[in-house]
Amino acid sequence: MQNKYQKLITSLVKNRILLSEPLAKYTTFKIGGPADLFYKAITTPELVKAIILAKKYSIPFFLLGGGTNLLVADSGFRGLVIKNETSGIRLVGMKGKQMVGYDSQTVKTVFIEADCGVGLNRLVRFTLDQGLAGLEDFLGQPGSVGGAVYMNAHNMRLGKFVGDAVYSAKILKDSGEVAEVAASYFQFGYDKSMLSKTGEIVLSAVFRLTTGDKNRLWEKASETLKYREKTQPKGIYSSGCAFRNISKSEAVRLATPDYTCSTGYLLDKAGLKNYSVGKARFSMEHANIIVHSGGASASDVLELISTAKQRVKKKFGINLTEEIILVGDF
Ligand SMILES: Cc1cc2nc3c(=O)[nH]c(=O)nc-3n(C[C@H](O)[C@H](O)[C@H](O)COP(=O)(O)OP(=O)(O)OC[C@H]3O[C@@H](n4cnc5c(N)ncnc54)[C@H](O)[C@@H]3O)c2cc1C
Numbered sequence: 571m572q573n574k575y576q577k578l579i580t581s582l583v584k585n586r587i588l589l590s591e592p593l594a595k596y597t598t599f600k601i602g603g604p605a606d607l608f609y610k611a612i613t614t615p616e617l618v619k620a621i622i623l624a625k626k627y628s629i630p631f632f633l634l635g636g637g638t639n640l641l642v643a644d645s646g647f648r649g650l651v652i653k654n655e656t657s658g659i660r661l662v663g664m665k666g667k668q669m670v671g672y673d674s675q676t677v678k679t680v681f682i683e684a685d686c687g688v689g690l691n692r693l694v695r696f697t698l699d700q701g702l703a704g705l706e707d708f709l710g711q712p713g714s715v716g717g718a719v720y721m722n723a724h725n726m727r728l729g730k731f732v733g734d735a736v737y738s739a740k741i742l743k744d745s746g747e748v749a750e751v752a753a754s755y756f757q758f759g760y761d762k763s764m765l766s767k768t769g770e771i772v773l774s775a776v777f778r779l780t781t782g783d784k785n786r787l788w789e790k791a792s793e794t795l796k797y798r799e800k801t802q803p804k805g806i807y808s809s810g811c812a813f814r815n816i817s818k819s820e821a822v823r824l825a826t827p828d829y830t831c832s833t834g835y836l837l838d839k840a841g842l843k844n845y846s847v848g849k850a851r852f853s854m855e856h857a858n859i860i861v862h863s864g865g866a867s868a869s870d871v872l873e874l875i876s877t878a879k880q881r882v883k884k885k886f887g888i889n890l891t892e893e894i895i896l897v898g899d900f
Pocket of ligand 1: 598632633634635636637638639640654686711712713714715716717718719720721722723724725726765770771772773802808809810811895
């Protein structure tokens, strides 16, 4: 492997590749051991090149977006971790009745393309400042555009998904070819897209937005932000929700209050709120979020996950599915 690593190192941008780099500092969970090789890709060609070379030399690789939905193993990752730092946002098209100069009264549909390394929250703020509607329900949501497309990030309270606003995207296919695909290609579902099956990489995504009233859009977005701040633990490390929510039919079978699909409700009823292993625990504020204030290990978190699955299965007959993605050897 060392020989392959050496070949890769000499082919990538000098001084941007790190050896045995601890991954904990690149995730919101602040957990995880080192990556053998760690590379920051700043442009799309750099990103594409790193992936193609890793495949050529048969080096396992992992693409890291914002690192907000991950649990990295204590032993880290044997191979190359690519940190996606692409950052472009571009206007790529407009549709409307009249196209004389730029008149927000007449332009109705605006197409904005974002590189997949762009922070979702940065993109949302940009679109709000331009008076563009379509992403306002995601203000304050962590992670990158690439991660949001991969996961089809959601605002569960409003039943909105990032995939709803995607118009098209550029992807890197397994063959190394770059292709432009329509949104339907992704077969977006709850917490998933086609990408988890194909292993393809999204390089950039075009969002179809509509012109709106900037002040009203900011007001609506701010309500979402306030709700987020009220319901999520603050000043503590986490990777968001540990498990996916349950289905409507399961909620009906269990007769949950108002037929809520919230897994947090089940975890609470199973006595897991504030339940801890080592330095990690289920949050008091939101039972579906595992948190720690420093020093937790991936194995602590894994034990919490396993205990929660057993208790919920025993009490409700439900098999929980992790929302958090495990990276490395567990
Ligand atoms: C405090 C907090 C609150 C959260 N709230 C929400 C919420 O309200 N709704 C919600 O849906 N999620 C939420 N999350 C989870 C998380 O933010 C989202 O799932 C987010 O979309 C993940 O994006 P990321 O860039 O951080 O991806 P990462 O965690 O870096 O990676 C996740 C997966 O996406 C893959 N990936 C990343 N970029 C690409 C790409 N360009 N092409 C292909 N695959 C890629 C990675 O390889 C990995 O498999 C929250 C997390 C935290 C910490």
